[in-house]
Amino acid sequence: MKAVSADHISLSYGGKQVLHDLSLEISLEEFFIIIGPNGAGKSTLLKALTATEKIDSGSISLFGRPQSDYSRRELARLAALVPQGLDTNFPFRVADTVLMGRSPHLGLLGMEQEEDYRIARQAMQATETAELAHRTLDQLSGGERQRVIIARAICQQPSILFLDEPTASLDLAHQIRIMDLLENLRRERKITICMISHDINLAAMYADRLLLMKSGRVVAFGKPDQVLKEKLLEESYGCRLLIDENPVSGTRRVMPLPAKFTVDKGR
Template sequence: MKKSIEVKDIAFKYNDEMILKKLNVAIKENTFISIIGPNGSGKSTLLKTIARNLLPQEGAVFLKEKNLQSYSAKDLAKEMAVVPQTTEVNYNFTVEDIVLMGRHPHIKRFKREGVKDFEIVKEAMELTNTWHLRDRFINEISGGERQRAIIARALAQESKIILLDEPTSALDIHHQIEILDLLKELKEEKDVTIVAVLHDLNLAARYSEEILLLYEGEVVTIGSTEEVITVENLKKAYNIDMIVERNVYTGDLQVFPISAKNKLNKRCKKSKLLHIVCGGGVGKDIIQSLYEEGYDLSIGVVNIGDSDWEIGRILNLKIAEESPFSEISEEAMKKGSQLATEADAIILTSIPIGKGNLKNLQIVKEQLEQGKTVYFYNEYKHVTKFDYTNGDGIKMLEHLKYLGLLTLNCKAELIKVLKG
């Protein structure tokens, strides 16, 4: 795909403080790229440099292989529209007036707006669902509506690139999703390139195709969302441990920061080896906690792609795995049994039991029969329905309890018991 924007060796400093240090970035055409990074990493400065609101001390930005400085203001506005961080307007222009201002680069100085301009404005306003607001004053509508109106103005500019500086930071979750859905739609349907500074990692991961991660004015990494949103990358920039997993419902990557406090008391290794029977995401919390406690862990049997599996992989645990959405095979069960046998104790989480993973309980049963300690960590004790086998699962569980399964209802209790 063609390069749309190319940032070459850009250095920018305010007074003596280097904000951007020799930055190199290439942005493709028709992509949705998010710029993320901690506060002070230079995200907004980079965006403003690309928008030509700031002139870098060194290096240059190229737009369609032409130096940004060689564009006239109007020509640049035809190529690129900007949605600034604050969109407040103190004068009572109507929403339509504001959107119509976006036509400025297309209208000659001595001319007024023509029929075509009004048509384009109407289309932009309908697309952003602001047409019904056209006669309202811009300073009297809500923040979300105003943000949409400003995006409509950017659309009326008919540029193929839209730069946005934290377009959702002042909005509630509903309006955040609404704006980002709109941007994604514009990218798909109007072939617009979206470059957005975003604060929220989860929204960035969910909506963008590509991500640029900045840290202290330097590029940590740039690439597809999958490549950038990794534990190592995020740790470099944000200096905090994170869990990255895949959301069960949307299939998007999701980031969970682990509190900055825990980072300080270094994880001290404990000699105990634990095996956790989990799946379907019910284990991720206990896996993280026990990992932080310092236990060696193994998990299984879980399906590949399952969020418990993701965490196991991130933390580099031994995993007895099975291909996605398939019943546990003999082979996987053997691996699971082996891991369980190696462990000093086993923790059964409150996994939803179906025909596919009944074998997990089978493994637990074998271990109990061999006299190993097995804890049943029933975190979701208020959830009664976790049996999808018409009673076989419950029956099996009752039998396990008879064999000596120890039920514990809270995490603190479990950790205490494990410490002995």
């Protein structure tokens, strides 16, 4: 059984086709990362997989069952989405925000039981947000807020976690903390991870497999070494790149080259 399998899916917004006949499979407990240039359709793909957007054709299955067979609530107990940023116009407290993750598990009137509080507390401990519990969302830094959104997603107790650029706009230490957190979640809680990243080097170090997208199509799909090839990446991103090996992790390392150096590149 696969965690996700998408078969020839297409999707268009207002006449413009964003996903073209795209297929992919994500295995159970895999760390799966989607990369690609801006406008490649990465976020749209994530919305399609989480049923936030309806696909025009093709089919999507989650854990061996067609996506359309699930109700919204069933889906929410299985798959959690960490979107880019959270609206903070209304100052909810961190603890209450995390507790919202219990929504798909509660009855009609939404009264939490002891068990729900326990799960929320655990989710905060796992994400190191317990000390922020009494603060409100508008008092947090970018990295703290990102961890709170992830805590809420964990509180949903999903089998798969979808994340849209969780490390964007974070400094180096916070980027690594978030990625290590996801790696831990996968190892300890057996949660499948599917995320979008703009940082190819982070992706290379953490991903089991990468999906490289451009213009709504799959360019390459496989282990990081198979995807992170100079020609493929240069064509997809439209710039010259330096690719070598990271001496510590042994994974590929990708650097964009400014125009003033590319004359010497010998091509």
